Amino acid sequence: MVAAGWSLAARMLRRDLRAGELTVMLVALVVAIAAMSSVGLFTDRVARALEREADQMLAADLVMSADQPIPDAFRAEAKRLNLALAQTTIFPSMVQIGDKAQLTTIKAVTPNYPLRGKVRLGRPDSYRETVAAPSPGTAWGDQRLFDSLGLKPGDTIVLGERSFRIVEAIQREPDAAMDLYNFVPRLLIPAADVASTGLIQTGSRIRYRLLLAGPADAIKAYRAWAAPKLQRGQRIEDVREARPEVRTSLERSERFLRLSALVSVFLAAASISLAARRYVERHLDPVALLRTLGASQRLIVSLFLRQYVLLALLAGALGLGVGVMAHFALVSSLATFVKTDLPPLSWWPALSGFTVGVTLLFGFCLPPLLRLQKVSPLRVIRRDLAPAANERVAWGLGALVLCGLIGWQAGDALLAALALAGMGGTILLSATGAWLLLWLSTHLALPLGPGFRFGVANLARRRVMSVAQIVALSLGIMALLLLVVVRGDLLSAWARSLPPDAPNRFGINIQPDQRAPIASAFRANGMTAPTFAPMIRARLLSIGDKVLKPDSYKDERARNLAEREFNLSWGDSLRKDNRLVAGRPLNDAVPEFSVEESLAERLGIKLGDRLVFMIDGRRFEAPVTSLRKVNWDSFQPNFFVVGSHALLGGVPASYLTSFHVRADKQAFVNGLVRTYPNLTIIDVTVILNEVRSMLTRAAEAIEYVFAFSLLAGLTVLYAATLSTQDERRREAAILRTLGASSRVVWQAMSTELLMVGGVAGVLAGLAALLTGALAASKLFELGWNFNWYLPVGGLVGGAAGVLLAAWPLLRKVLATPPLRALNHS
Amino acid sequence: MTPEFAKGPIVRAEGLTKQVGMQTDTLTILDSVGFELPPAASLAIVGASGSGKSTLLGLLAGLDMPTSGEVTLVGQSLNRLDEDGRAKLRAERIGFVFQSFQLLGALTALDNAALPLELAGRANARREAEAILRRVGLGERLRHYPKQLSGGEQQRVAIARAFATTPDLLFADEPTGNLDTQTGAAIIDLLFDLNREHATTLVLVTHDDRLAQRCQCRLRLAGGKVVEREGV
Numbered sequence A: 001m002v003a004a005g006w007s008l009a010a011r012m013l014r015r016d017l018r019a020g021e022l023t024v025m026l027v028a029l030v031v032a033i034a035a036m037s038s039v040g041l042f043t044d045r046v047a048r049a050l051e052r053e054a055d056q057m058l059a060a061d062l063v064m065s066a067d068q069p070i071p072d073a074f075r076a077e078a079k080r081l082n083l084a085l086a087q088t089t090i091f092p093s094m095v096q097i098g099d100k101a102q103l104t105t106i107k108a109v110t111p112n113y114p115l116r117g118k119v120r121l122g123r124p125d126s127y128r129e130t131v132a133a134p135s136p137g138t139a140w141g142d143q144r145l146f147d148s149l150g151l152k153p154g155d156t157i158v159l160g161e162r163s164f165r166i167v168e169a170i171q172r173e174p175d176a177a178m179d180l181y182n183f184v185p186r187l188l189i190p191a192a193d194v195a196s197t198g199l200i201q202t203g204s205r206i207r208y209r210l211l212l213a214g215p216a217d218a219i220k221a222y223r224a225w226a227a228p229k230l231q232r233g234q235r236i237e238d239v240r241e242a243r244p245e246v247r248t249s250l251e252r253s254e255r256f257l258r259l260s261a262l263v264s265v266f267l268a269a270a271s272i273s274l275a276a277r278r279y280v281e282r283h284l285d286p287v288a289l290l291r292t293l294g295a296s297q298r299l300i301v302s303l304f305l306r307q308y309v310l311l312a313l314l315a316g317a318l319g320l321g322v323g324v325m326a327h328f329a330l331v332s333s334l335a336t337f338v339k340t341d342l343p344p345l346s347w348w349p350a351l352s353g354f355t356v357g358v359t360l361l362f363g364f365c366l367p368p369l370l371r372l373q374k375v376s377p378l379r380v381i382r383r384d385l386a387p388a389a390n391e392r393v394a395w396g397l398g399a400l401v402l403c404g405l406i407g408w409q410a411g412d413a414l415l416a417a418l419a420l421a422g423m424g425g426t427i428l429l430s431a432t433g434a435w436l437l438l439w440l441s442t443h444l445a446l447p448l449g450p451g452f453r454f455g456v457a458n459l460a461r462r463r464v465m466s467v468a469q470i471v472a473l474s475l476g477i478m479a480l481l482l483l484v485v486v487r488g489d490l491l492s493a494w495a496r497s498l499p500p501d502a503p504n505r506f507g508i509n510i511q512p513d514q515r516a517p518i519a520s521a522f523r524a525n526g527m528t529a530p531t532f533a534p535m536i537r538a539r540l541l542s543i544g545d546k547v548l549k550p551d552s553y554k555d556e557r558a559r560n561l562a563e564r565e566f567n568l569s570w571g572d573s574l575r576k577d578n579r580l581v582a583g584r585p586l587n588d589a590v591p592e593f594s595v596e597e598s599l600a601e602r603l604g605i606k607l608g609d610r611l612v613f614m615i616d617g618r619r620f621e622a623p624v625t626s627l628r629k630v631n632w633d634s635f636q637p638n639f640f641v642v643g644s645h646a647l648l649g650g651v652p653a654s655y656l657t658s659f660h661v662r663a664d665k666q667a668f669v670n671g672l673v674r675t676y677p678n679l680t681i682i683d684v685t686v687i688l689n690e691v692r693s694m695l696t697r698a699a700e701a702i703e704y705v706f707a708f709s710l711l712a713g714l715t716v717l718y719a720a721t722l723s724t725q726d727e728r729r730r731e732a733a734i735l736r737t738l739g740a741s742s743r744v745v746w747q748a749m750s751t752e753l754l755m756v757g758g759v760a761g762v763l764a765g766l767a768a769l770l771t772g773a774l775a776a777s778k779l780f781e782l783g784w785n786f787n788w789y790l791p792v793g794g795l796v797g798g799a800a801g802v803l804l805a806a807w808p809l810l811r812k813v814l815a816t817p818p819l820r821a822l823n824h825s
Numbered sequence B: 001m002t003p004e005f006a007k008g009p010i011v012r013a014e015g016l017t018k019q020v021g022m023q024t025d026t027l028t029i030l031d032s033v034g035f036e037l038p039p040a041a042s043l044a045i046v047g048a049s050g051s052g053k054s055t056l057l058g059l060l061a062g063l064d065m066p067t068s069g070e071v072t073l074v075g076q077s078l079n080r081l082d083e084d085g086r087a088k089l090r091a092e093r094i095g096f097v098f099q100s101f102q103l104l105g106a107l108t109a110l111d112n113a114a115l116p117l118e119l120a121g122r123a124n125a126r127r128e129a130e131a132i133l134r135r136v137g138l139g140e141r142l143r144h145y146p147k148q149l150s151g152g153e154q155q156r157v158a159i160a161r162a163f164a165t166t167p168d169l170l171f172a173d174e175p176t177g178n179l180d181t182q183t184g185a186a187i188i189d190l191l192f193d194l195n196r197e198h199a200t201t202l203v204l205v206t207h208d209d210r211l212a213q214r215c216q217c218r219l220r221l222a223g224g225k226v227v228e229r230e231g232v
Helices: A005-018 A023-056 A072-080 A143-149 A174-179 A191-197 A216-229 A244-292 A297-334 A348-373 A391-410 A413-443 A450-461 A463-497 A512-524 A556-563 A597-603 A663-675 A685-722 A725-737 A742-779 A789-815 A818-824 B053-060 B083-093 B109-119 B125-135 B151-163 B181-198 B209-214
Strands: A062-066 A084-097 A100-109 A119-123 A126-130 A138-142 A156-159 A162-172 A186-190 A207-213 A234-237 A505-510 A533-543 A566-570 A578-583 A593-596 A610-615 A618-630 A641-643 A654-659 A680-683 B011-021 B026-037 B042-047 B068-073 B094-097 B169-173 B201-205 B217-222 B225-230
Touching: A005 A297, A023 A244, A023 A297, A023 A348, A023 A685, A062 A216, A072 A084, A072 A207, A072 A216, A084 A143, A084 A191, A100 A143, A100 A191, A138 A143, A138 A156, A143 A162, A143 A186, A156 A186, A162 A186, A162 A191, A186 A191, A207 A216, A216 A234, A244 A297, A244 A348, A244 A391, A244 A463, A244 A685, A244 A725, A297 A348, A348 A391, A391 A413, A413 A450, A413 A463, A413 A742, A450 A463, A450 A742, A450 B109, A463 A685, A463 A742, A463 A789, A505 A512, A512 A654, A512 A663, A556 A597, A566 A610, A593 A597, A597 A618, A618 A641, A663 A680, A685 A789, A725 A742, A725 A789, A725 A818, A725 B083, A742 A789, A742 B083, B011 B053, B026 B053, B026 B068, B026 B217, B026 B225, B042 B053, B042 B209, B053 B068, B053 B169, B053 B201, B083 B094, B094 B151, B109 B125, B109 B151, B125 B151, B151 B169, B151 B181, B169 B181, B181 B201, B181 B209
Parallel strands: A100 A186, A138 A162, A566 A641, A593 A618, B042 B201, B042 B217, B094 B169, B169 B201
Antiparallel strands: A062 A207, A062 A234, A084 A100, A084 A156, A084 A207, A119 A126, A119 A162, A138 A186, A156 A162, A505 A654, A505 A680, A533 A566, A533 A610, A533 A654, A578 A618, A593 A641, A610 A618, B011 B026, B011 B068, B217 B225
């Protein structure tokens, strides 16, 4: 009999499918797998597109940077791994034309530059994009160089010992952002011509960059190979390390996309658990019959397990098919927004979607399935002999499976912990809350009609089942509400961090006495006068009693930070883009320092440590009294270390500012530079636009992902109402046989459904309120944000959603003649 | 006041036919059945399996509608009532006992018996239900759920529920079909006792000849037609 197990299981599956017994389970599984795989496929492609977009800001996938020529071994290894290679050499020099000279950043590039992204050439209003470097003897200058030297295409400039014909104006270089504070004009020349300029000499301030591009695996392998070989002055950069504001955006979007995948896991679990429960309930009779026909408990379990395996394969094939198609639909509708092509389809997310689906199926179906094993053959005679459902095992295994899947999908301990805390909290809250509300509803003598009374009483009488149903629904609704909140928070955080009037110019090197006239000039031009932050160059000598030794830091970034000169500031350290994370705000009357959190962490600076800085040959010593979190993507002047007025107020400083300039006010900026020649204005419009376009794209992706999770949520509601369909149909038939009017039956059923939906919704709303606030504060660093509308939204949405999902069922129940319903039961 | 049907039959069936459409043709389950039953009488509908007994009972009780023909209960034609009208008539005048008891598993014996009283909006529903449960010998089982009761006890709850509203008419579908002989006999005694106490008209479907013999009237069906009648 066991040998024939697979064919018998296949026949049973076919029969069950034909009879519609497995429809709910199949639909739940297909939707779960389709949602998971389409979200997975899509988010994977979007995430890779975002990564690639970010890579374009590097002009490569990975950059190795050094202050000495890069040893050949690094190039050899890249070639061995079949990586594409390009090289840039960056140094400052004077560019001359006639009697005019301009300090310029020279960038010499190999012919295959850039490896990622394109160079934009031409005028701002008419440009073309190209992957190319200047040809020998020619150079490309940026708009600032053209403006400051009054250049025209075709002019000849002198650089060191040789001349170049300047043929193009650069509107955008992909990796210009790497040199954010490289505020002087820029000139691109061919790498082959560098030597002939005679500018590369010992002691020159030169940055050598090796640009690498290739498959992710090879890049990873290269990184692993190179990291331990890095010497002082050498470092590996990728976009996350090079650009804090891009890093923040990428991390936020990745987290959100992962979170939405987790929501699908929650929803799938709820649907499958409800569907499995119903399936087993309906199979108690056939199993009892099989038992009387001589089937052993082992055979029963093995038969159903095989049936589930076949069902998983069928659902997997259907789910993946739908998932892939849905993902294509998603991509094609997004094509109108996305200017660049998405990377090709990767099958890994589809496989992982299938694995998640199968794991959920077995995680949530096994305990109810084991119930079938215990069915007594006597049930064929006494139908009321049903084995008890082992709720503890079911919940335990379900929780274990969910924890495992969430841990795997989150790939981030904080996110996983938060998701699990949210889930655990919701289960606890909704179970306790549901119990309490049901208890109250039976103990309060409410003046209700018989239908309502029956509905309320029915809920209370089936307390365990009602609580389980409310908990499952709560989880689903909570996940959906959380998605709404988090999505809103995320988008508003992005909008807030980059408003349309975000500063797009930095002004530096402003002398103290120039602040007032510059501010007046702004006001005279109808613009708000910017604020000025003092800036003092300083070198960190010691932390506490330890003299700073860059070599003592293992971390490359820490070493770089320890080596470099700091820009210190003083005064207001807690503007709105700074947040105190430890200690207290600076006291301007006492000498003290406030340090940025990540710098403190890298250099090992703790609250209370005494820092010693050297400024113009003088030592300045004070304790650290606060640690700050800085929002680097605000495009406001910010500093790693800020001192109190009492400490640094008397030190000579230049001033730094940032402001927003509309396109039609460029002449005003040019005028400022002419009036104050020492003033340097850095235009960050290009960078700002790049970041903004990336965020817009991520936001669009989120809208789509959100729609999918909503669909999965509706499946939960559908499964929840279907799971009790048989019972309701029989109850309705009995009620009507006993003389209840359709209004009373309607009232009884809708009261029960509305209460289940409403209670689940309110509790889910409360859980989402708390989890959302926690996520806003800990995950997205937006501060505590309580969305009080959630419990109300949950109540209305939950009640209406359940009623709407159950509407067709209720109509069917009411339209079935009682005799037929009773015969079927 | 004399009830409107007191002068005439409490149940009248005229030309009752029930057909169901099959894939290729139509199957006739019940074919032109007609009879009249006076108040307080008892009728046994007997016949082999598939003879149409239960279908006839369902049509008589208004739980399903005939393809043609008419049922008049307590002076009211079921054909002229909509589903809610029929439900109202059942609530006020009719009780049911089923072979498979049809108790609500989530409700206690007391809640099950109180259900029709609650539906009728009786203020003392639970007290009345308790009294009738004591009458059927389940005074000690009020808070028990159906699965905690034996088959005989479950059928007693069903009988208590049926008589709770003191109906004029009681329909019973194989009331002893799921019970052993001894328990079945006790249930029958209980049914006839209550039938006498409340002057309820009893219409029951049964295989059990002894039970059929205790009824005043008998109707034998075969292939959906009346093949023998006694007293009707």
